[in-house]
Amino acid sequence: MTAEILDGKAFGAKIRARVADHVARLVADHDLRPGLAVVLVGEDPASQVYVRNKGIATKEAGMKSVEHKLPADTTEADLYALIDELNADPTIHGILVQFPVPDQLSERDIVARIDPAKDVDGLSVTNAGLLASGQRAMVSCTPLGCLMLLRETLGSLSGKDAVVIGRSNLVGKPMAQLLLRDSCTVTIAHSRTADIAETVRRADIVVAAVGRPRMVPGDWIKPGACVIDVGINRIPAPEKGEGKTRLVGDVDFDSAREVAGQITPVPGGVGPLTIACLLANTVTAACRINGLDEPEGLTA
Numbered sequence: 001m002t003a004e005i006l007d008g009k010a011f012g013a014k015i016r017a018r019v020a021d022h023v024a025r026l027v028a029d030h031d032l033r034p035g036l037a038v039v040l041v042g043e044d045p046a047s048q049v050y051v052r053n054k055g056i057a058t059k060e061a062g063m064k065s066v067e068h069k070l071p072a073d074t075t076e077a078d079l080y081a082l083i084d085e086l087n088a089d090p091t092i093h094g095i096l097v098q099f100p101v102p103d104q105l106s107e108r109d110i111v112a113r114i115d116p117a118k119d120v121d122g123l124s125v126t127n128a129g130l131l132a133s134g135q136r137a138m139v140s141c142t143p144l145g146c147l148m149l150l151r152e153t154l155g156s157l158s159g160k161d162a163v164v165i166g167r168s169n170l171v172g173k174p175m176a177q178l179l180l181r182d183s184c185t186v187t188i189a190h191s192r193t194a195d196i197a198e199t200v201r202r203a204d205i206v207v208a209a210v211g212r213p214r215m216v217p218g219d220w221i222k223p224g225a226c227v228i229d230v231g232i233n234r235i236p237a238p239e240k241g242e243g244k245t246r247l248v249g250d251v252d253f254d255s256a257r258e259v260a261g262q263i264t265p266v267p268g269g270v271g272p273l274t275i276a277c278l279l280a281n282t283v284t285a286a287c288r289i290n291g292l293d294e295p296e297g298l299t300a
């Protein structure tokens with residue numbers, strides 16, 4: 001059996017079209033244009049590419065896009081002054097500080113400084129707690145995209161065995177919470193899990209989010225399982241020429257696709273959904289901040 005390959009680019013485009021639709025309606029009916037501010041500290045080349053892509057996608061959806069590029073030696077005080085300004089700006093509904101940040105800054109303290117209503121990464125303690133207790137939260141973009149894709153692919157997730165590999169605050173933990181909310185039986189596996197191969201083999205749904213290139217081989221996958229690969233790892237690709245690199249996921253795609261029912265590729269899988277959900281979250285935040293109805297099809 002060969003797996004169906006889930007096209008994240010196409011599904012991401014569908015979400016972005018829904019976003020653009022809502023934006024047009026908010027502008028026409030409420031004179032409200034959702035706005036996203038992305039803050040980049042330092043000059044990491046990969047981050048610069050992501051930030052540029054986010055800006056392009058935001059404008060394509062008809063939203064306001066603001067980019068703040070700060071030097072690598074930015075102080076905590078200067079960054080917080082900017083965050084405070086964005087928190088107070090009524091034309092900005094989503095704030096994302098691109099990670100990683102330089103060493104003199106603390107990611108945890110940065111997240112704590114952002115108004116939870118504008119925390120489109122869903123990283124604040126407030127949003128993590130709201131999600132965990134089943135209340136309305138801002139949900140981290142990558143898990144939100146994975147959940148939308150899983151529902152689109154499988155329909156109801158109720159009663160399915162789901163294994164999330166990885167326990168990060170950005171992906172693993174919120175992913176597990178979302179799957180639990182959809183009535184999956186959820187296991188979080190990680191580097192200390194006793195028999196990870198056996199654990200993953202039980203799963204109808206596998207979400208791999210560890211950041212280790214091709215860590216999950218095909219023989220860990222239950223035949224017919226739905227495999228979502230969150231990993232985006234850049235590895236050397238000497239076959240493309242000296243010094244060249246390419247992207248691979250946390251799943252060994254070639255062996256896993258022989259066993260899985262459905263599988264996401266890297267690139268072209270979860271990555272494009274993450275950006276689409278960032279736009280979706282910004283629209284959701286704009287609606288909530290202004291006391292309007294929840295946008296349909298853009299929340300979990």
Ligand SMILES: Nc1nc(=O)c2c([nH]1)NC[C@@H]1CN(c3ccc(C(=O)N[C@@H](CCC(=O)O)C(=O)O)cc3)C=[N+]21
Nearest residue numbers: 096097098099100121232267268269270271272274275
């Ligand atoms: N506060 C914060 N929130 C984030 O969500 C966040 C962050 N910081 N820092 C960096 C990571 C990384 N990230 C990606 C999003 C989309 C693609 C994406 O669209 N990737 C394409 C390929 C892009 C390429 O070819 O390089 C794909 O998978 O098809 C990748 C990576 C969000 N991140």
